[in-house]
Amino acid sequence: MKINLTFLFLFSFCCYIADAQTAMTNVASRKCVSLNGKWQVIIDPTGAGDWRQVWQEKKPERKTDFIEYSFEGGPELSVPGDFNTQLPELKLYEGTVWYKKNFNVSHESSKRLFIYFGAVNYLADVYLNGNLLGKHEGGFTPFQFEISNSVKQGTNTLIVRVNNQRKKDGIPGLGYDWFNYGGITREVNLVETGSTFISDYFIQLGKNSYSSALGWIKLSGKSPSQNITLKIPELNINYKIRSDGEGLAEVKFDADFKLWSPENPKLYKIIIQCETDTITDEIGFRSIGTKGTKVLLNGKPVFLKGINIHEENPLRAARAYSESDAILLLKWAKELGCNIVRLAHYPHNEHMIKTAEKMGIMVWDEIPVYQRIEFSAPGVAEKMDLMMQEMVTRDKNRCSVVIWSLSNETDSSPDRDKALTDLTDKCRKLDSTRLITSVINDEEYNNNVMNVWDTLYRHFDLITLNEYLGWYVPWQGKAGDIKWNFICHDKPVIITEFGGEALYGNNSGPKDEAQSWNEEYQENIYKDQVAMFGTMKELSGVFPWLLTDYRSSGRMHPVYQKGWNRKGLISDKGEKKKAWYILFDYYNSIKNNY
Ligand code: GCU
Numbered sequence: 265m266k267i268n269l270t271f272l273f274l275f276s277f278c279c280y281i282a283d284a285q286t287a288m289t290n291v292a293s294r295k296c297v298s299l300n301g302k303w304q305v306i307i308d309p310t311g312a313g314d315w316r317q318v319w320q321e322k323k324p325e326r327k328t329d330f331i332e333y334s335f336e337g338g339p340e341l342s343v344p345g346d347f348n349t350q351l352p353e354l355k356l357y358e359g360t361v362w363y364k365k366n367f368n369v370s371h372e373s374s375k376r377l378f379i380y381f382g383a384v385n386y387l388a389d390v391y392l393n394g395n396l397l398g399k400h401e402g403g404f405t406p407f408q409f410e411i412s413n414s415v416k417q418g419t420n421t422l423i424v425r426v427n428n429q430r431k432k433d434g435i436p437g438l439g440y441d442w443f444n445y446g447g448i449t450r451e452v453n454l455v456e457t458g459s460t461f462i463s464d465y466f467i468q469l470g471k472n473s474y475s476s477a478l479g480w481i482k483l484s485g486k487s488p489s490q491n492i493t494l495k496i497p498e499l500n501i502n503y504k505i506r507s508d509g510e511g512l513a514e515v516k517f518d519a520d521f522k523l524w525s526p527e528n529p530k531l532y533k534i535i536i537q538c539e540t541d542t543i544t545d546e547i548g549f550r551s552i553g554t555k556g557t558k559v560l561l562n563g564k565p566v567f568l569k570g571i572n573i574h575e576e577n578p579l580r581a582a583r584a585y586s587e588s589d590a591i592l593l594l595k596w597a598k599e600l601g602c603n604i605v606r607l608a609h610y611p612h613n614e615h616m617i618k619t620a621e622k623m624g625i626m627v628w629d630e631i632p633v634y635q636r637i638e639f640s641a642p643g644v645a646e647k648m649d650l651m652m653q654e655m656v657t658r659d660k661n662r663c664s665v666v667i668w669s670l671s672n673e674t675d676s677s678p679d680r681d682k683a684l685t686d687l688t689d690k691c692r693k694l695d696s697t698r699l700i701t702s703v704i705n706d707e708e709y710n711n712n713v714m715n716v717w718d719t720l721y722r723h724f725d726l727i728t729l730n731e732y733l734g735w736y737v738p739w740q741g742k743a744g745d746i747k748w749n750f751i752c753h754d755k756p757v758i759i760t761e762f763g764g765e766a767l768y769g770n771n772s773g774p775k776d777e778a779q780s781w782n783e784e785y786q787e788n789i790y791k792d793q794v795a796m797f798g799t800m801k802e803l804s805g806v807f808p809w810l811l812t813d814y815r816s817s818g819r820m821h822p823v824y825q826k827g828w829n830r831k832g833l834i835s836d837k838g839e840k841k842k843a844w845y846i847l848f849d850y851y852n853s854i855k856n857n858y
Contacts, residue, residue: 284381284390284400284407286650286657288484289464291380291406291453292614293544299365299379299422299452303343304335306362307353318362319391319423335364343452344382346445346583347426354446356817363424363448369415376457376485377415379422380408382450382585382613386434389425401647402435403428403449404575404610404632405654424448433641435651436634441829442574442609443815445583450613458540460485460511465536466660467494467515468697469549474562475518477549478697483511483538495535507538523562524548524663525858526603529624531663548621548663552698554725557802559699559756561626561666561858568758568805569851570604570628571597571833574814575612578836581815590615594623596811596834600844601851606760606807609634609672611655621664628807629659633671633687633702639679648687656694668695671702673730681720688723703760705730712741716750716757727757730809733796734789735764735778743792744799756804759797763809764789766843767824768835781824783842786831790846797850808833808847 288294306318313333322331341347347354347361354361371377381388385403389396393416397409428446430438463484470478481492488511494503499519507513522530531546551562558565573593577584584593594616597605604626607616611629620627631651638644652670659665670687674680684702691700701724708715714731721727727750733739739746750757764778766786773780775788790808797803813832819825828836833844 283398284388284409286654287380287406287408288378288455288457288461289657289661290543290545291455295456296380297367297454297456299367299454300343302340303448304364305339305341305347306333306335307339307351307357308360308362309357311360313360313362313425319396319425320394321421321423335362341447343448344450344585345447346385346449347447348443348445349580349582357446358429358444360425360427361447363426365422365452366419367422367454368419369454370417371412371415374459376410376412376459376461378408378410378455378457380406380453380455381448382406382452384424384426384448385428385444385446386431387425387427391423391425393421402651402654404612405651406450406658407654408455433638433644435637435644435647436609436632437636437638439636440609440632440634441816441818443576443817443827449583450585458485460487460490460538461541462536462538462543464657465543466695467534467547468661468663469521469551471697472551472553474523474551475521477515477517477519477521479515481505481507481513481515481536483507483513483541485511485540487540490538490540492536492538495537496532497535498532521549524550524621525562526624526626526856527858529622531621545661547661550663552666554699554756556754557756557804559726559804564857565804566603566856566858567854568604568626568807569602569854569856570606570805570807571600571602572606572608572761572807572810573597573612573812574608574810575610575616576814578812578814578832578834579838581836585613585615587615587619590619593811594619594625597625598623600811600833600848603856604628604666604805604807606630606669608810611658614658617659617662617664621662625664626666627662627664628667628669629655629665630669630672631655633674633684635673635675637671637674637680639674639677639683645683645686648683649690652687652691653694656691660695665698667699667701667726669701669703669728673703673705676706676718684720685723699725701726701728703728703730707731709733709737709740712739712745713747713749716748719751721751721755725755727752727755727802728760729757730761731759732762732764734792739792743796746796746799748800748802750802753802757800757802758805758807759803760807761809762789762793762806763831763843765824765830766841767830768813768837768839768841770824781821781830787842787846790843794846794850812836812838
């Protein structure tokens with residue numbers, strides 16, 4: 265049996281810089297054929313499929329031939345969905361799974377055709393009719409391939425090599441505190457457009473403005489320079505512009521917008537029309553900014569009553585992907601009194617963002633530059649850039665998104681500082697209308713004094729930190745007596761994580777012992793934190809860790825955890841823990857006038 269060495273060499277050494285295309289904006293409103301549903305699969309724990317070249321789907325030619333793989337007669341998996349919760353043999357699987365889907369096409373040459381993936385965790389090699397279209401790295405952002413010239417009339421075969429093995433130079437890296445769900449976790453669409461189409465647009469209020477919409481529209485195709493109309497029927501806006509030779513048209517117009525806010529999540533139907541394409545969207549207009557230590561929404565100070573959420577439906581113990589998953593999680597957040605959710609630690613599916621927008625919940629969007637990242641390794645900076653661009657490209661027209669977060673709890677080092685400073689500048693160039701930050705947890709705690717000195721905060725719009733006083737870090741005095749010192753005094757302070765674990769219904773064991781995992785211990789942590797919040801004048805928001813218990817293989821206590829992080833305020837069965845009521849009362853005590 266001869267292994268194709270050249271292929272192995274190429275395979276193991278090529279760094280997986282994505283060469284998929286950045287996905288077009290707002291696929292939901294385009295002409296799509298869904299490729300969701302059952303896909304045939306080959307589970308490939310040894311990677312034999314790479315040297316057997318599974319995508320060729322070889323068939324025996326002579327009587328003596330035999331082929332040691334086939335999609336026919338094999339298992340099937342549902343798309344969208346993680347693969348770990350669909351087959352018992354994939355429960356804790358980290359490796360390669362080959363997915364196959366046939367689709368029929370009668371393609372007009374005047375049209376263009378794209379394959380769009382909402383997300384694939386973690387590596388995706390995409391083949392069409394046995395030919396490699398390209399690759400993508402990153403488990404939580406969309407990508408696409410144009411197939412106008414490679415598709416054939418009639419039946420076509422799409423094969424995707426999906427691999428969710430953790431990578432040292434990956435984003436995230438080898439270690440992270442959530443379950444590594446693999447697979448084609450979000451929707452797949454065949455998207456048809458005109459020869460020139462509206463590939464991207466950005467329509468939002470200008471920085472610190474309540475009536476001036478600013479932005480741009482980008483056409484892609486053979487006739488980039490076209491007349492374009494942007495209509496907002498409800499406001500009698502009928503704005504006409506012409507795109508330049510690059511297909512770009514600047515947008516600037518005033519209107520008497522009803523501003524979007526948690527109290528009034530107003531969205532406007534927008535129609536963008538060029539000579540060869542039309543797209544519709546629902547966009548809200550709101551202004552987000554800061555003044556000193558205050559966060560301003562539509563010019564008014566707002567206290568961010570937040571909660572952290574992982575993209576998991578605890579009731580299904582599986583990766584969340586649907587609108588109903590989003591509604592379940594966001595209803596829980598709303599019931600708690602939240603006006604903002606931090607979607608940890610990666611861009612969640614679009615249903616979460618759009619449902620939050622409709623429900624009047626602000627969104628914190630983050631890329632998984634999480635804890636131990638190989639900042640100096642080749643290709644890592646490019647991967648961070650790409651994930652940031654893919655996140656911003658997808659969500660920039662969502663007014664619910666008010667904060668871009670570019671990392672969480674990374675270890676302090678010159679390489680880190682350089683990488684995150686550069687990334688912050690790039691993000692600000694892409695979108696100067698939102699707040700940009702990174703979460704740090706290297707504050708020093710001595711004698712009940714907390715010193716937040718990290719100089720990196722100077723580059724961010726907010727001081728955002730995680731602290732686990734009362735859980736990982738014992739109090740050094742009364743919570744209400746703690747003193748905080750910050751490196752900057754003119755930025756809002758946001759506590760982006762705090763909390764502790766408890767197993768719902770467990771009221772046994774000494775109430776003052778963490779090891780008992782009882783609800784009272786967690787409840788006391790919340791009581792102390794709320795007492796501390798009351799003393800912090802710079803504080804403009806808090807985000808408990810987190811809404812519900814969630815799966816994380818590193819949480820191995822056989823009685824209390826069983827592979828679950830139990831810091832949820834709600835159990836994996838949807839039950840409210842005692843601490844839930846502490847936060848509920850605290851949030852109800854804070855009045856925001858939007
Ligand atoms: C960290 C981290 C989270 C993690 C949490 C915990 O701060 O940001 O991702 O899950 O702590 O330890 O539970």
